[in-house]
Amino acid sequence: MTQPRILLIVSGGIAAYKSLELVRLLRKRGIAVRAVLTGSASRFVTPLSLGVLTEDHVYGDMFDLKEEREIGHIQLSRQADLVVVAPATANILAKMAAGIADDLATTLLLATDKPVLAVPAMNVRMWHHAATQRNIAQLRADGIHVLEPDEGEMACGEFGKGRLPDPEAIVEAITRVLQPPFASRAVEKPGASPLLDMRKANGSGLKGRHILITAGPTHEPIDPVRYIANRSSGKQGFAIAAAAARAGARVTLVAGPVHLPTPPGVDRVDVETARQMMTAVEAALPADAAIMVAAVADWRTDAAAGQKLKKDGSGKPAPLTLVENPDILATLGRHAQRPALLVGFAAETEKLAEHAQAKLARKGADWIVANDVSGDVMGGDDNSVHIITAQGVESWDHLPKDAVAARLIEKVAHALASRSD
Template sequence: MTQPRVLLIVSGGIAAYKSLELVRLLRKRGIAVRAVLTAAAEKFVTPLSLGVLTEDHVYGDMFDLKEEREIGHIQLSRQADLVVVAPATADILAKMAAGIADDLATTLLLATDKPVLAVPAMNVRMWHHAATQRNLAQLREDGVHIMEPDSGEMACGEYGRGRLPEPEQIAAEIARLIALPSPTDPLTGQPDFEGPELPLTGRHVLITAGPTHEPIDPVRYIANRSSGKQGFAIAAAAARAGARVTLVAGPVNLPTPQGVERMNVETAREMMAAVEAALPADAAIMVAAVADWRTADAAGQKIKKDGSGKPAPLSLVENPDILATLGKHRQRPTLLVGFAAETEKVADHARAKLAKKSADWIVANDVSGAPGASVMGGDANSVHIVTADGIESWENLPKDVVATRLIEKVAHALSARPD
């Protein structure tokens, strides 16, 4: 086998120094690295230090005639199996989203036909700025892999999301992405190269995510605090593992993961219908926090106070139980996984739910934290996987890590079962 190759573009953020450790880790994994430094990045990292670690020339000048004669920026952009931008500043992300090519790094990014991974790092306010989030949404739509930044203390003294992930995490993500097939050639429509088969290739995975909104009147509804982040992370992980993924999403403001077919719904009944329409599936992972009740009759007009001081009467009825329905469905998925958000006796309630819903696994988590500190809406999760064989408890982990580990477990379970 030929040695896998990465083209590493280092842009000008304070975290650029971590690129040195990243190169060391990639070389240790047997991955060849060729580096490109932006002009700003050279203020933080020298070409000499990167060149020593890569054992290769470090590129930066678009108009270096020697470079153009020997390799050419078009050839350079296509010799790697993966192009990585780490750190990816707000500036270079904006240029990537807009298709600007005003230096060697951005020209390579516009000219490449290889997969691209961007690893953002910036001030927390810059990360949350509408312009940055808009650029990230565009890049995801364009097929760029985005690795979420970590939360923590910034070099500027502020605290929040925007820190570059540790080099070990980035190296692991790069190693995983190198196994993905290259995008299809825009001229021939054929894959640029054949990658190894992924663990969920040929499998259909059905996932629900987010809350449901059950209308009271045209203004008000019954809902919960679910953000959809965990379900969307699981959908993204399943797609990366090669599955055909159907994501039935309640009302959330999250971008659709790459390679995922998304169906938007609002109510529990709509979600039930969408789930049944998506069958058959090899695995169904019901992450959505579906409202247990809805109003018997939603008012056609806004309900007004009548001056009596008494609340308007609301008659509630149970919503369909999607997980239990799938457990007894004639097209029951081979592997059926439910989620249980509990505030007390987490394991006990999950064990009871496992039997009652006819599920294979229940992934239970404690959501008893105060608003703003709860798992619901947060970026981390501590889960307990309850099966007929017992309980497997995981430490508190970022939701994307939980997703990756869960999908690995799903792939292993499916491989052990007959089709």
């Protein structure tokens, strides 16, 4: 088999310098890269630096007589297995959505018959602008794969969504889009990501499956400035969503209010309250498996105050009437569209197995993942879990949350495969 081939189009944003690391990582995976620089991109990175890393000619001139004598732009657009635009500026995204071909890069994009992955990077206000969001929606409707940008500090000093994802995350997204027949050709060198090994272990993995995941806390408003919540960071749920996407699943992640980047290839729905999370979960059905990781607040105030509550000097607390929130896991357990595999999480501080076994029966779940949160699990990077099923308790070693996620998703893949046999 020949190695998979990427045509990388680098457009002119400050994040263009990251294309050099992206090329290095792709070559490390055994993926051939041919690069195209827009005119603006050549102000940030040079053809020489990209050419050294790709070990190939770097293209940029639409009217290069040597190349165009053989209709070079058509050949370039057809010889790759995947076209990647990274970074994809607001300008090139707009041209792609409108079908404009006014330079080599946009002409290639219009002429290609291969899959296209766009990786946006721009100022936060540009990303949220109605025109950009309209263009993104149009590209996705046209079948273009569009990665969500990360959230963080911008080069301009502003903070928000619009940062180019880390090159490692872009490589993972590229590997997923290159799924058979090409993904198996991208062989990692020692010490690299276990993505391909996990796919091999799972056979077809979760390709064709829809996995629904909740993560993070919920915030239940008391008044405009206060709320009821817990200490969930969302890290474990986001790690599980990332692992499911790497295994080939279509992933819907319903996330409470956390400041974490969206994992590549994951459809994210942001919510704040338990009732909003319940609505989003039901809207995402049907799903092959649901993994309810979110630490949903058990109670909310009967009626949130419209104005900030003030102390009256009496020394007495403000009167709050609490009511129970909907039980999302139990609702799914008896739902008409109940997933084939329903997994709940139980954050406990004592009697883990006892409380989790009671929750398993009470909620109608297939598995309960119990973890002891009396230490620094909430907000930390490691976890120690116990899988409670009708067959008994399976205890895992203390592991990084990413490793817990990968192992859990492997278990989910095997369970779904066995149920469909």
